[in-house]
Amino acid sequence: MNNDIILAIITSTLRLSVPVMLAAVGCSFSTRAGVTAFGCEGMMAAGAIFAVIGSDFTGSKWIGVLLAVLAGMLVSSLHAVLHVKYKVNATLSGMSVNLLGAALGALALKLVWKVSGMSPEVAAFSKIAATPSLSWMARIPVIGYVLGEQSLFFLITIVVVIVGWVFLYKTTFGLRMRMVGENPVAANTVGINTVRYKYMGVLVCGLLSGLAGAFLSLVGMNRYIMGMTAGRGYVAMVINNLGASNPIGSALSALFFGFFDCLQFVFQGVRTPSQILMMLPYVFTLIICVGNTKRSKGPAGVGQHFDS
Amino acid sequence: MNEHSRKRVSDGVMMFGRSALALLVALLIGGVVISLGGYSFVEVYTAIFKGSLGTSRGMLLSLATATPLMFTGLGFAIGIKVGIVNTGLEGQLYMGGLTAALVGIYVDFLPGPTHAAVTMLAGAIGGGAVGLLMGWFRTRFGAPEVITGIMLNSIITYFTGYLVNGPLKPAEAASPQTAPILKSAELSRLASKSQLTTALIVCVILCILIYLLQRRTIWGFKMTAVGMNPLAAKVAGINGSQMYLAALVLSGAMAGLGGAALVQGVFKRFVDIISNGYGFQGIPVSALAAHNPLGVIFAAILFGVLKAGATMVNQSTTIPFEFVDMVQALVVVFVAAPSIILSPIQKIRSFIKKKDSGPAAAGQGGAA
Numbered sequence: 001m002n003n004d005i006i007l008a009i010i011t012s013t014l015r016l017s018v019p020v021m022l023a024a025v026g027c028s029f030s031t032r033a034g035v036t037a038f039g040c041e042g043m044m045a046a047g048a049i050f051a052v053i054g055s056d057f058t059g060s061k062w063i064g065v066l067l068a069v070l071a072g073m074l075v076s077s078l079h080a081v082l083h084v085k086y087k088v089n090a091t092l093s094g095m096s097v098n099l100l101g102a103a104l105g106a107l108a109l110k111l112v113w114k115v116s117g118m119s120p121e122v123a124a125f126s127k128i129a130a131t132p133s134l135s136w137m138a139r140i141p142v143i144g145y146v147l148g149e150q151s152l153f154f155l156i157t158i159v160v161v162i163v164g165w166v167f168l169y170k171t172t173f174g175l176r177m178r179m180v181g182e183n184p185v186a187a188n189t190v191g192i193n194t195v196r197y198k199y200m201g202v203l204v205c206g207l208l209s210g211l212a213g214a215f216l217s218l219v220g221m222n223r224y225i226m227g228m229t230a231g232r233g234y235v236a237m238v239i240n241n242l243g244a245s246n247p248i249g250s251a252l253s254a255l256f257f258g259f260f261d262c263l264q265f266v267f268q269g270v271r272t273p274s275q276i277l278m279m280l281p282y283v284f285t286l287i288i289c290v291g292n293t294k295r296s297k298g299p300a301g302v303g304q305h306f307d308s
Numbered sequence: 309m310n311e312h313s314r315k316r317v318s319d320g321v322m323m324f325g326r327s328a329l330a331l332l333v334a335l336l337i338g339g340v341v342i343s344l345g346g347y348s349f350v351e352v353y354t355a356i357f358k359g360s361l362g363t364s365r366g367m368l369l370s371l372a373t374a375t376p377l378m379f380t381g382l383g384f385a386i387g388i389k390v391g392i393v394n395t396g397l398e399g400q401l402y403m404g405g406l407t408a409a410l411v412g413i414y415v416d417f418l419p420g421p422t423h424a425a426v427t428m429l430a431g432a433i434g435g436g437a438v439g440l441l442m443g444w445f446r447t448r449f450g451a452p453e454v455i456t457g458i459m460l461n462s463i464i465t466y467f468t469g470y471l472v473n474g475p476l477k478p479a480e481a482a483s484p485q486t487a488p489i490l491k492s493a494e495l496s497r498l499a500s501k502s503q504l505t506t507a508l509i510v511c512v513i514l515c516i517l518i519y520l521l522q523r524r525t526i527w528g529f530k531m532t533a534v535g536m537n538p539l540a541a542k543v544a545g546i547n548g549s550q551m552y553l554a555a556l557v558l559s560g561a562m563a564g565l566g567g568a569a570l571v572q573g574v575f576k577r578f579v580d581i582i583s584n585g586y587g588f589q590g591i592p593v594s595a596l597a598a599h600n601p602l603g604v605i606f607a608a609i610l611f612g613v614l615k616a617g618a619t620m621v622n623q624s625t626t627i628p629f630e631f632v633d634m635v636q637a638l639v640v641v642f643v644a645a646p647s648i649i650l651s652p653i654q655k656i657r658s659f660i661k662k663k664d665s666g667p668a669a670a671g672q673g674g675a676a
Contacts, residue, residue: 038454078641081645081648082641082644082645082648086644086645086647086648088644088645091393091452091454092393092640092644093641093644093645094454095393095395095454095591095640096591096637096640096641096644099588099591099592099633099636099637099640100634100637100638100641102585102588102633102637103630103631103633103634103636103637104634106630106633107341107628107630107631107633107634109630110345110628110630111341111342111344111345111628116630230462231458231459231461231462234454234455234458234459237455238455273470273473273474275466275467275469275470275473276466276470278466279462279463279466279467279470282459282462282463282466283459283463285455285459286456286459286460286463289445289451289452289455289456289459290445290449290451290456291449293449293450293451293452294449294450
């Protein structure tokens with residue numbers, strides 16, 4: 001294998017890991033607060049479509065990102081209300097959120113642009129190497145080339161992962177949130193408002209999933225395409241599980257998915273049929289899910305409420 | 309009427325009221341959203357119902373659209389009774405369609421009706437096999453069926469996509485598809501120039517059979533017990549794993565039959581995309597039916613009417629028929645948590661009551 005292919009694999013692995021990484025860190029927060037993050041897919045879809053709407057209407061990709069984050073949080077708050085307030089089974093409430101997210105995308109395409117399938121192209125993020133204020137990074141020796149091929153989102157993601165880890169493991173807030181996830185009854189006994197922490201966990205999940213959605217539409221494609229989340233919300237859950245609901249573990253695990261996801265682009269046109277290559281990331285996720293569930297160390301009190 | 313059956317009837321009425329309310333509010337919100345997009349609320353709904361119920365062609369289309377929804381809705385209802393959220397219906401439908409197509413194309417020695425029946429059975433086996441795999445993952449490895457289902461959906465659709473683009477594609481075909489199935493494997497149509505086939509009758513019969521299975525047999529009782537409280541069922545000596553497996557196989561078989569119905573009745577071959585997310589639309593169908601197999605019949609027809617109406621309208625004017633998807637999603641939300649609708653109503657009611665009783669209480673205070 002020559003150097004070009006190895007470089008291509010590294011750059012596209014990092015690039016394709018970003019959305020799953022962001023969403024998986026979101027899942028870590030949600031799971032640590034004791035709420036299974038089944039609604040991730042819907043939050044991502046909402047983020048993806050609203051990023052494009054924001055970018056299209058204002059011409060500013062940053063407004064798009066802001067809108068995506070807000071949309072993700074709005075959708076996640078529905079998941080939180082259903083599960084935390086009305087005690088609907090997290091699986092079912094997550095599925096309804098996912099259905100809603102997908103429907104929102106389809107409907108918005110029709111209502112905003114009168115199209116179906118995909119939106120028009122909008123202002124989007126370019127590579128770091130092509131961004132004037134950041135292009136110096138591409139000239140850093142050794143990692144410069146790989147870094148230059150990434151987008152600003154890559155840097156944001158690194159910050160999110162580190163801040164997320166510090167938040168969960170080095171602050172009182174994080175300690176309390178983890179306690180709510182481990183044992184909501186005990187947490188309630190010592191005076192922690194478990195409902196509030198659960199809401200916050202889910203909202204952070206919505207925020208980061210919305211950001212992941214914005215990456216898909218504003219970095220990956222420059223537009224919204226129906227079904228572009230392609231199950232990545234569920235993948236993020238599995239990845240989070242593999243990373244033991246720890247932001248750093250989740251981020252590292254996401255690299256595996258990114259690797260399998262990039263093969264279809266790197267080996268495009270090489271004799272293997274494209275569908276088989278496209279299948280690989282899902283086969284990988286399925287194997288991880290089946291092999292890892294029993295021995296994964298998630299919080300003990302997932303799905304429990306303090307008063308039940 | 310004894311106490312027990314009276315309670316069952318009143319429960320039924322409650323369930324019906326809950327679903328009707330959920331649907332009504334969902335339709336209302338859907339209407340508000342399309343008016344935000346600049347369409348007239350009333351116009352859209354009258355056009356939809358005129359389109360689907362006003363003409364015999366519309367009615368036939370409604371029933372034809374309802375058929376796959378009924379299969380997947382029934383599949384979801386079977387799973388949820390045992391506490392299984394089968395998200396793999398889409399993949400099971402594709403696998404069922406594929407196996408049905410293979411039997412329909414290559415088994416050429418059977419006479420007409422038998423061939424069609426065997427082909428449908430093949431579809432059920434294909435879908436059921438995927439369900440069995442998910443059940444094995446769940447019972448042996450503890451892998452949540454929600455995730456394995458979604459992953460299998462992608463894997464199976466890519467796999468079938470590979471087959472129809474490569475090995476199974478006839479040389480003369482321009483688009484990705486298999487060779488046509490034999491005439492003997494096709495389902496007979498219930499009306500000329502319509503996609504409504506005998507599959508609908510098969511599905512209605514299955515809904516009734518599953519209802520009887522759940523309500524009148526020991527297996528059904530065990531399934532319900534596991535679904536209601538897995539721990540209590542275990543204590544009572546019911547093998548939960550067996551029930552999960554059985555439910556997933558049965559659920560997958562229904563989705564597989566849905567795929568077979570599409571192949572044998574609509575496309576007459578297996579094509580790249582045989583389903584427009586019918587697998588996921590089974591969830592709202594089942595939810596609206598309060599996960600009751602008999603209710604699934606009506607819920608599927610209702611969504612069929614909405615969808616067909618929207619398509620009929622769409623041929624003449626442009627109406628965002630995607631809003632039906634949103635109505636469906638909202639139905640799931642409201643059926644799952646009826647309090648979202650009910651608690652504001654109760655708050656308003658108690659607010660009004662407080663207002664009424666306010667002066668009376670004040671009067672009493674004065675007298676004392």
